[in-house]
Amino acid sequence: MNLILLLLTLATVVSAGGDGPGGPGKLAFVDVFNMGGTWNRTYGRTEPQQIHMTWLSEGGSFRVQFVTTDRVDTFKLMYWPIHKKKARYVEQIEATGEESNAFEDGGNAKRIMHIHNLKSKPLEKATTYEYKVGSVVNSTTIVWSPVYQFHTPDKTPSFQFLAAADMGVVNAVSMPILKKLATEQKYDFLTFMGDQAYDLADMDGTKGDEYMNFAQNLYARLPLLTTPGNHEGAYNFSHYFNRFSHLPYQESGSVTPLYYSINYKSLHLVSISTEVYFAEDGTAVDQVHSLINWLEQDLAHHKQKWVVVIGHRPLYCSPTNDKDCSYKADTLRNGLPDANDTNVRLTPGLEQVFTRHKIDLYLCGHRHNYERTWPVADNKALSNDYHNPPSFFQVISGNAGNFDGPDPIDEAAPTADWSALLYRGYGFTTVSVSPEALEVVHMESKQDGTIGREIDRVRLTKEDGV
Numbered sequence: 001m002n003l004i005l006l007l008l009t010l011a012t013v014v015s016a017g018g019d020g021p022g023g024p025g026k027l028a029f030v031d032v033f034n035m036g037g038t039w040n041r042t043y044g045r046t047e048p049q050q051i052h053m054t055w056l057s058e059g060g061s062f063r064v065q066f067v068t069t070d071r072v073d074t075f076k077l078m079y080w081p082i083h084k085k086k087a088r089y090v091e092q093i094e095a096t097g098e099e100s101n102a103f104e105d106g107g108n109a110k111r112i113m114h115i116h117n118l119k120s121k122p123l124e125k126a127t128t129y130e131y132k133v134g135s136v137v138n139s140t141t142i143v144w145s146p147v148y149q150f151h152t153p154d155k156t157p158s159f160q161f162l163a164a165a166d167m168g169v170v171n172a173v174s175m176p177i178l179k180k181l182a183t184e185q186k187y188d189f190l191t192f193m194g195d196q197a198y199d200l201a202d203m204d205g206t207k208g209d210e211y212m213n214f215a216q217n218l219y220a221r222l223p224l225l226t227t228p229g230n231h232e233g234a235y236n237f238s239h240y241f242n243r244f245s246h247l248p249y250q251e252s253g254s255v256t257p258l259y260y261s262i263n264y265k266s267l268h269l270v271s272i273s274t275e276v277y278f279a280e281d282g283t284a285v286d287q288v289h290s291l292i293n294w295l296e297q298d299l300a301h302h303k304q305k306w307v308v309v310i311g312h313r314p315l316y317c318s319p320t321n322d323k324d325c326s327y328k329a330d331t332l333r334n335g336l337p338d339a340n341d342t343n344v345r346l347t348p349g350l351e352q353v354f355t356r357h358k359i360d361l362y363l364c365g366h367r368h369n370y371e372r373t374w375p376v377a378d379n380k381a382l383s384n385d386y387h388n389p390p391s392f393f394q395v396i397s398g399n400a401g402n403f404d405g406p407d408p409i410d411e412a413a414p415t416a417d418w419s420a421l422l423y424r425g426y427g428f429t430t431v432s433v434s435p436e437a438l439e440v441v442h443m444e445s446k447q448d449g450t451i452g453r454e455i456d457r458v459r460l461t462k463e464d465g466v
Helices: 002-015 175-182 203-214 234-243 274-278 284-301 327-334 350-356
Strands: 049-055 062-068 074-081 091-096 101-104 112-119 128-137 141-144 148-151 159-164 190-192 224-226 260-264 267-271 306-310 361-364 370-373 393-397 419-423 427-433 438-445 451-460
Touching: 049 203, 049 224, 062 074, 062 128, 074 112, 091 112, 101 234, 112 128, 159 175, 159 393, 203 234, 224 267, 267 284, 274 284, 274 327, 284 350, 327 350, 361 427, 370 438, 370 451, 393 427, 393 438, 419 451
Parallel strands: 159 190, 190 224, 267 306, 306 361, 361 393
Antiparallel strands: 049 062, 062 112, 074 091, 074 128, 101 112, 128 141, 128 148, 159 427, 260 267, 370 393, 370 419, 427 438, 438 451
C-alpha cells in the first residue's frame, strides 16, 4: 500500500506541470502507468525486443521490425490466420544477419543495436492473424518472441483508427488505455504524431529501448504510422531513421521515413516532418523544398475521397502569443522567412499546399493539450460549418501523457476566432472514416487507467468533387 501511495504521489507531482522527472536527459522510473510491464528488464542478447509493425498500402501486407542486442545468423517472421492454424497455412519469412542494420547510437558509448525488418506476403482480407518473430543463433537455436494478434481490413468501406502524440515512459496516462484498445480488434491502425520516449537517444539510446519495449504491447498489435517530432532530433534524427525504417516510405516514392503516404480504403494518409522547417545545420531551405516537392507530387496523384495529413507541430494553436503558436506556426503556414527581410519567404509553407490540394484534416501534437479549429486558412476561421468546408481543419492531440503533464491554459486570454475547442487534460483521439463522413472524437484519459468522458466530436461531410 505504501508503494502505491508513493507512485500515486509521483504521478500527481508530474501532472502538475513544469520540468517533470522522466523528461529529456533524465532516467525513466516506475509509476502507476508503466508498472507491471517488462520495459525495464534485461533482455537476452539475441532475444527479440522492441517489436513494432506497420501497414503497407491498403493493409495488403505488413512489415515488422524488431531489435536484438547481438548480431544473429538468421531472423524470422512466422504468421498464420487464427482460424487456420494447421501447418500448411503458416507462412514463414526469413532473412540472414547480413540483411540486418547494425545501428550505432551517436552517444559516447557508441552502442550498437541490430535492427531487423521483415515483410509479409499478401494477406487475406477480414482476417485476424497471429504472428511471432525469432532470431536464430548457432544455426539451430531459435529465440521466439511472444505471439501477437492483429486484423486485416474488412470488406466494408468503413474503418476507425487511433491518434495520439507526445508520450514517454513516465506519466504515460493514455498508454494503458491504448494497449487495451489494441487488443479489441476495433481499430485498424495507430497514428502517433511525434515525440516518443523523451528522448529516444538518451542514455546512449537505452531510454529509447525502454520506451519501445514499454510500447511493444501496443505497437506489435496495432500497425503504427508515425511522424518525427522535435524530441526525435538527436544526431540528425538517426534514432528515428533507424528505429522506424520499417515505415512505408519507399512504397510511396519517398527517400526518407521522415515523410511517406499510404492509401487505406477511402483515406489517403500522409505523414510529414514539420521539423525540416527548423533544421539548425544550414540545410532547412533544401530540406523544406525536398519535402514540398514530394508532397505536391503525392497529393496530386491520389484518388481517395479523404485526405488526412499527420505531422508534429501545429499550424495553429493557443495561446497565440506563445512562440510555438506565433512565429513558429507562421513559419509552418507561410514558409521560412528571410533573416534580413521577414516579408520574403525562402520556401513555400504547408498551408498553401494543404489548401491547393484540398486536404480535409491536419492531425498533430507538440502542444500538450487538445485543440480543434474551425475550417481555417490565412490565420482566420473561414466557416463554422464542417459540411463542404472551404478549407481544412486542424486537430491537436498532444495530450496522451507528457512527462510534464498538460500545458497550462490561461482561461482569461483572448481566443482566436479559428479556435473551436480547447481542452486541458489527458486524452486520445479516434477517427472514423467512411465514404459518407470523416468523424473525429476526443476521449478523456483518466488517471485511474480508464476512459473518461467524451470531450469533443465533429463530423466532416462533403459532396463528391468538393
